[in-house]
Amino acid sequence: MSKQIDIKDLDIFYGDFRAVDGVQMQIKPRSVTAFIGPSGCGKSTVLRTLNRMHEVIPGATVSGEVLMDGNDIYGAGVDPVNVRREVGMVFQRANPFPTMSIKENVLAGVRLNNKRLSKTEADDLTERALRGANLWNEVKDRLNLPGSGLSGGQQQRLCIARAIAVEPQVLLMDEPCSALDPISTLAIEDLINDLKDKYTVVIVTHNMQQAARVSDKTAFFNIAGTGKPGKLIEFNETSSIFSNPDKEETENYISGRFG
Numbered sequence: 001m002s003k004q005i006d007i008k009d010l011d012i013f014y015g016d017f018r019a020v021d022g023v024q025m026q027i028k029p030r031s032v033t034a035f036i037g038p039s040g041c042g043k044s045t046v047l048r049t050l051n052r053m054h055e056v057i058p059g060a061t062v063s064g065e066v067l068m069d070g071n072d073i074y075g076a077g078v079d080p081v082n083v084r085r086e087v088g089m090v091f092q093r094a095n096p097f098p099t100m101s102i103k104e105n106v107l108a109g110v111r112l113n114n115k116r117l118s119k120t121e122a123d124d125l126t127e128r129a130l131r132g133a134n135l136w137n138e139v140k141d142r143l144n145l146p147g148s149g150l151s152g153g154q155q156q157r158l159c160i161a162r163a164i165a166v167e168p169q170v171l172l173m174d175e176p177c178s179a180l181d182p183i184s185t186l187a188i189e190d191l192i193n194d195l196k197d198k199y200t201v202v203i204v205t206h207n208m209q210q211a212a213r214v215s216d217k218t219a220f221f222n223i224a225g226t227g228k229p230g231k232l233i234e235f236n237e238t239s240s241i242f243s244n245p246d247k248e249e250t251e252n253y254i255s256g257r258f259g
């Protein structure tokens with residue numbers, strides 16, 4: 001199920017502003033890749049191009065290719081809605097639908113895809129997705145209560161359950177732990193480690209320890225100054241990035257000399 005992602009010569013624009021320049025990257029299936037770098041270097045922007053969420057912003061465009069198992073998601077005739085079904089996304093702020101029950105939150109994405117489910121199918125899928133998000137045991141007795149009653153960390157795992165209920169091949173996460181306490185953060189990090197058995201996971205994090213803990217490979221992005229495009233400086237095994245980076249720029253960043 002998990003897909004390989006090949007990013008080729010990717011330039012990303014907001015109107016005339018070139019926000020990200022010339023990204024090349026190959027992301028293997030069943031792996032976790034972390035995007036790190038200072039604020040504004042384009043981590044979120046690159047992430048959003050991987051499921052065609054970037055172009056939702058008026059004037060936002062890309063050039064280059066993003067191949068999923070060899071097929072360009074920007075190719076002629078590709079429906080972005082299908083891309084987003086295969087490439088799920090979890091955001092910084094957990095955003096369950098507040099008036100919907102826990103169960104309906106899990107099923108929301110599936111229902112959006114106009115899939116009709118019998119009661120048994122809906123129950124099974126709810127359980128499977130909540131188990132997959134390590135949340136089942138905590139919520140199984142209150143599936144019909146509102147999602148907004150959960151703690152922040154539980155809400156974030158509920159959003160992950162919603163994302164995996166549609167059975168994507170790739171999961172994108174943009175700073176999924178930045179609003180969470182340390183215990184909830186560890187729960188999500190454990191979950192990310194489980195998720196890579198099935199999915200290609202790409203996570204943006206401003207927390208370098210987190211990148212070191214959860215990822216197989218790390219991409220370090222940087223920006224030369226305000227108004228300049230972000231660039232991918234180094235992409236390598238996480239252990240190399242943090243112990244023996246190739247580029248001095250990476251070394252300066254991970255040792256805390258800037259950013």
Ligand SMILES: Nc1ncnc2c1ncn2[C@@H]1O[C@H](COP(=O)(O)OP(=O)(O)O)[C@@H](O)[C@H]1O
Pocket residue numbers: 014019037038039040041042043044045046057227230
């Ligand atoms: N919706 C937007 N419209 C215009 N410019 C944007 C938008 N989102 C981000 N940018 C710009 O793109 C650049 C990269 O931003 P972003 O991807 O959010 O960086 P990061 O996630 O690394 O902090 C920044 O210069 C930012 O101001």
Ligand SMILES: [Mg+2]
Pocket residue numbers: 043044045204
């Ligand atoms: Mg960001």
